[in-house]
Amino acid sequence: MTFAQLAQFSLGAVLIILLPGPNSLFVATSAAQVSRRAGWQAAAGVFISDSILMIAAVAGAGTLLTGGSLFFRALTLIGGAYLAYLGFGLLRRGVQLLREHRALTRAEATDDSLNPIDTGAGPDDAGTATSPFRRSIATGMLNPKSILFFAAFFVQFVTPGDPHLWVNFGVLAVIMQIISLTYLAAVIAISSRLGHRVAGRPRVVAGAHLAAGTAFCLFAVKLATASF
Numbered sequence: 472m473t474f475a476q477l478a479q480f481s482l483g484a485v486l487i488i489l490l491p492g493p494n495s496l497f498v499a500t501s502a503a504q505v506s507r508r509a510g511w512q513a514a515a516g517v518f519i520s521d522s523i524l525m526i527a528a529v530a531g532a533g534t535l536l537t538g539g540s541l542f543f544r545a546l547t548l549i550g551g552a553y554l555a556y557l558g559f560g561l562l563r564r565g566v567q568l569l570r571e572h573r574a575l576t577r578a579e580a581t582d583d584s585l586n587p588i589d590t591g592a593g594p595d596d597a598g599t600a601t602s603p604f605r606r607s608i609a610t611g612m613l614n615p616k617s618i619l620f621f622a623a624f625f626v627q628f629v630t631p632g633d634p635h636l637w638v639n640f641g642v643l644a645v646i647m648q649i650i651s652l653t654y655l656a657a658v659i660a661i662s663s664r665l666g667h668r669v670a671g672r673p674r675v676v677a678g679a680h681l682a683a684g685t686a687f688c689l690f691a692v693k694l695a696t697a698s699f
Contacts, residue, residue, distance in 0.1 A: 484647045493687065494607070494611055495517075495654070497603075497610050505603070507660075513607040514659065518648060520617075525640075529621075554690050554694060558687030561683050561684030565681035625640065
Protein backbone atom coordinates (compact mmCIF):
# COMPACT_ATOMS: atom_id res chain seq x y z
CA MET A 472 0.00 0.00 0.00
CA THR A 473 1.20 3.50 -0.78
CA PHE A 474 1.71 6.24 1.78
CA ALA A 475 -1.13 8.20 0.17
CA GLN A 476 -3.54 5.30 0.69
CA LEU A 477 -2.50 4.94 4.33
CA ALA A 478 -2.95 8.69 4.85
CA GLN A 479 -6.42 8.60 3.28
CA PHE A 480 -7.41 5.62 5.41
CA SER A 481 -6.10 7.25 8.60
CA LEU A 482 -7.96 10.48 7.91
CA GLY A 483 -11.18 8.60 7.21
CA ALA A 484 -10.74 6.50 10.35
CA VAL A 485 -10.26 9.61 12.50
CA LEU A 486 -13.41 11.25 11.15
CA ILE A 487 -15.45 8.06 11.60
CA ILE A 488 -14.23 7.32 15.12
CA LEU A 489 -14.99 10.87 16.22
CA LEU A 490 -18.64 10.42 15.28
CA PRO A 491 -20.74 9.73 18.41
CA GLY A 492 -22.11 6.23 18.72
CA PRO A 493 -23.35 3.71 21.29
CA ASN A 494 -19.89 2.23 21.85
CA SER A 495 -18.19 5.47 22.83
CA LEU A 496 -21.26 6.50 24.83
CA PHE A 497 -21.12 3.26 26.82
CA VAL A 498 -17.40 3.78 27.52
CA ALA A 499 -18.04 7.34 28.69
CA THR A 500 -20.98 6.26 30.85
CA SER A 501 -18.96 3.47 32.48
CA ALA A 502 -16.05 5.78 33.25
CA ALA A 503 -18.23 8.58 34.61
CA GLN A 504 -20.68 6.52 36.67
CA VAL A 505 -18.43 3.74 37.92
CA SER A 506 -14.69 4.25 37.59
CA ARG A 507 -11.85 4.77 35.15
CA ARG A 508 -11.15 1.03 35.36
CA ALA A 509 -14.71 0.26 34.26
CA GLY A 510 -14.22 2.65 31.36
CA TRP A 511 -11.13 0.74 30.23
CA GLN A 512 -12.98 -2.56 30.59
CA ALA A 513 -15.69 -1.18 28.32
CA ALA A 514 -13.02 0.07 25.90
CA ALA A 515 -11.48 -3.42 25.78
CA GLY A 516 -14.89 -4.75 24.77
CA VAL A 517 -15.02 -2.18 21.96
CA PHE A 518 -11.59 -3.23 20.68
CA ILE A 519 -12.54 -6.92 20.62
CA SER A 520 -15.96 -6.42 19.03
CA ASP A 521 -14.53 -4.05 16.40
CA SER A 522 -11.75 -6.52 15.61
CA ILE A 523 -14.25 -9.34 15.13
CA LEU A 524 -16.48 -7.18 12.93
CA MET A 525 -13.55 -5.99 10.82
CA ILE A 526 -12.41 -9.56 10.20
CA ALA A 527 -15.97 -10.63 9.41
CA ALA A 528 -16.40 -7.73 7.00
CA VAL A 529 -13.21 -8.49 5.08
CA ALA A 530 -14.09 -12.21 5.07
CA GLY A 531 -17.36 -11.39 3.32
CA ALA A 532 -19.89 -11.51 6.14
CA GLY A 533 -21.22 -8.16 4.94
CA THR A 534 -22.91 -9.93 2.03
CA LEU A 535 -25.24 -11.64 4.55
CA LEU A 536 -26.38 -8.29 5.85
CA THR A 537 -27.88 -6.62 2.82
CA GLY A 538 -30.58 -4.16 3.75
CA GLY A 539 -33.45 -6.43 2.77
CA SER A 540 -32.20 -9.70 4.25
CA LEU A 541 -34.10 -11.41 7.04
CA PHE A 542 -30.90 -11.83 9.05
CA PHE A 543 -30.21 -8.11 8.86
CA ARG A 544 -33.73 -7.24 10.02
CA ALA A 545 -33.59 -9.69 12.92
CA LEU A 546 -30.20 -8.48 14.09
CA THR A 547 -31.16 -4.81 13.93
CA LEU A 548 -34.27 -5.48 16.01
CA ILE A 549 -32.29 -7.46 18.59
CA GLY A 550 -29.60 -4.80 18.70
CA GLY A 551 -32.18 -2.04 19.03
CA ALA A 552 -33.88 -3.89 21.88
CA TYR A 553 -30.57 -4.26 23.71
CA LEU A 554 -29.72 -0.57 23.36
CA ALA A 555 -33.23 0.28 24.57
CA TYR A 556 -32.64 -1.96 27.60
CA LEU A 557 -29.48 -0.02 28.43
CA GLY A 558 -31.27 3.29 27.88
CA PHE A 559 -34.27 2.48 30.05
CA GLY A 560 -31.95 1.30 32.80
CA LEU A 561 -30.22 4.68 32.81
CA LEU A 562 -33.53 6.55 32.68
CA ARG A 563 -34.87 4.53 35.59
CA ARG A 564 -31.75 5.26 37.63
CA GLY A 565 -31.97 8.98 36.81
CA VAL A 566 -35.59 9.16 37.96
CA GLN A 567 -34.65 7.28 41.13
CA LEU A 568 -31.88 9.77 41.92
CA LEU A 569 -34.24 12.71 41.39
CA ARG A 570 -36.79 11.18 43.76
CA GLU A 571 -34.11 10.56 46.40
CA HIS A 572 -32.90 14.14 46.09
CA ARG A 573 -36.40 15.56 46.46
CA ALA A 574 -37.09 13.33 49.45
CA LEU A 575 -33.87 14.47 51.13
CA THR A 576 -34.68 18.12 50.40
CA ARG A 577 -38.11 17.78 51.99
CA ALA A 578 -36.63 15.97 54.97
CA GLU A 579 -34.04 18.71 55.52
CA ALA A 580 -36.80 21.29 55.40
CA THR A 581 -38.55 19.51 58.29
CA ASP A 582 -35.30 18.69 60.13
CA ASP A 583 -35.77 14.96 59.47
CA SER A 584 -32.86 12.66 58.73
CA LEU A 585 -32.49 10.31 55.83
CA ASN A 586 -29.69 8.19 54.52
CA PRO A 587 -27.29 10.04 52.22
CA ILE A 588 -28.12 9.90 48.56
CA ASP A 589 -26.08 7.39 46.63
CA THR A 590 -24.91 9.24 43.52
CA GLY A 591 -22.57 6.50 42.45
CA ALA A 592 -23.22 3.48 40.33
CA GLY A 593 -26.05 1.21 41.30
CA PRO A 594 -27.42 -2.11 40.13
CA ASP A 595 -29.77 -0.28 37.75
CA ASP A 596 -27.09 1.77 36.01
CA ALA A 597 -27.75 -0.08 32.75
CA GLY A 598 -25.20 -2.68 33.83
CA THR A 599 -22.27 -0.27 33.72
CA ALA A 600 -21.27 -1.35 37.22
CA THR A 601 -21.54 -5.04 36.37
CA SER A 602 -19.55 -6.61 33.54
CA PRO A 603 -18.87 -3.48 31.45
CA PHE A 604 -16.53 -5.61 29.32
CA ARG A 605 -19.19 -8.15 28.32
CA ARG A 606 -21.88 -5.51 27.87
CA SER A 607 -19.58 -3.45 25.67
CA ILE A 608 -18.94 -6.47 23.43
CA ALA A 609 -22.68 -7.09 23.20
CA THR A 610 -23.30 -3.44 22.30
CA GLY A 611 -20.82 -3.67 19.44
CA MET A 612 -21.68 -7.13 18.15
CA LEU A 613 -25.43 -6.49 18.04
CA ASN A 614 -25.03 -3.66 15.56
CA PRO A 615 -25.12 -5.10 12.01
CA LYS A 616 -24.57 -1.63 10.59
CA SER A 617 -21.02 -1.83 11.97
CA ILE A 618 -20.27 -4.84 9.77
CA LEU A 619 -21.73 -3.02 6.76
CA PHE A 620 -19.66 0.03 7.58
CA PHE A 621 -16.42 -1.92 7.90
CA ALA A 622 -17.20 -3.79 4.70
CA ALA A 623 -17.83 -0.55 2.82
CA PHE A 624 -14.80 1.22 4.33
CA PHE A 625 -12.15 -1.49 4.09
CA VAL A 626 -13.13 -2.58 0.57
CA GLN A 627 -11.79 0.75 -0.68
CA PHE A 628 -8.30 -0.13 0.52
CA VAL A 629 -8.08 -3.93 0.25
CA THR A 630 -8.73 -6.11 -2.78
CA PRO A 631 -10.16 -9.62 -2.28
CA GLY A 632 -7.79 -11.12 -4.89
CA ASP A 633 -4.69 -9.45 -3.48
CA PRO A 634 -2.11 -12.03 -2.31
CA HIS A 635 -1.21 -9.62 0.50
CA LEU A 636 -4.83 -9.11 1.52
CA TRP A 637 -4.49 -10.10 5.17
CA VAL A 638 -1.19 -8.26 5.60
CA ASN A 639 -2.70 -5.06 4.28
CA PHE A 640 -5.83 -5.63 6.35
CA GLY A 641 -3.71 -6.17 9.46
CA VAL A 642 -1.92 -2.86 8.92
CA LEU A 643 -5.19 -0.99 8.43
CA ALA A 644 -6.81 -2.68 11.42
CA VAL A 645 -3.89 -1.74 13.67
CA ILE A 646 -4.06 1.87 12.48
CA MET A 647 -7.79 2.04 13.20
CA GLN A 648 -7.41 0.49 16.64
CA ILE A 649 -4.58 2.87 17.57
CA ILE A 650 -6.78 5.82 16.60
CA SER A 651 -9.68 4.29 18.52
CA LEU A 652 -7.45 3.71 21.57
CA THR A 653 -6.31 7.34 21.55
CA TYR A 654 -9.88 8.60 21.27
CA LEU A 655 -11.31 6.31 23.94
CA ALA A 656 -8.42 7.14 26.30
CA ALA A 657 -9.43 10.80 26.05
CA VAL A 658 -13.11 9.89 26.53
CA ILE A 659 -12.29 7.87 29.66
CA ALA A 660 -10.06 10.56 31.16
CA ILE A 661 -12.59 13.35 30.59
CA SER A 662 -15.62 11.31 31.64
CA SER A 663 -13.95 10.01 34.79
CA ARG A 664 -12.90 13.50 35.83
CA LEU A 665 -16.37 14.90 35.20
CA GLY A 666 -17.89 12.01 37.12
CA HIS A 667 -15.77 12.80 40.17
CA ARG A 668 -16.60 16.51 39.99
CA VAL A 669 -20.35 16.02 39.91
CA ALA A 670 -20.46 13.10 42.36
CA GLY A 671 -21.70 15.37 45.14
CA ARG A 672 -24.34 17.06 42.98
CA PRO A 673 -27.25 14.62 42.74
CA ARG A 674 -29.32 16.73 40.35
CA VAL A 675 -26.44 16.90 37.88
CA VAL A 676 -25.80 13.17 38.25
CA ALA A 677 -29.49 12.44 37.67
CA GLY A 678 -29.50 14.70 34.61
CA ALA A 679 -26.46 12.87 33.21
CA HIS A 680 -28.26 9.54 33.66
CA LEU A 681 -31.34 10.87 31.90
CA ALA A 682 -29.32 12.36 29.05
CA ALA A 683 -27.32 9.17 28.50
CA GLY A 684 -30.47 7.05 28.74
CA THR A 685 -32.21 9.21 26.16
CA ALA A 686 -29.21 8.94 23.84
CA PHE A 687 -29.21 5.14 24.09
CA CYS A 688 -32.95 5.05 23.36
CA LEU A 689 -32.44 7.23 20.28
CA PHE A 690 -29.65 4.94 19.08
CA ALA A 691 -32.02 2.02 19.64
CA VAL A 692 -34.75 3.60 17.52
CA LYS A 693 -32.27 4.50 14.78
CA LEU A 694 -30.88 0.96 14.68
CA ALA A 695 -34.25 -0.81 14.84
CA THR A 696 -35.79 1.34 12.10
CA ALA A 697 -32.86 0.52 9.81
CA SER A 698 -34.50 -2.85 9.18
CA PHE A 699 -37.52 -1.25 7.46
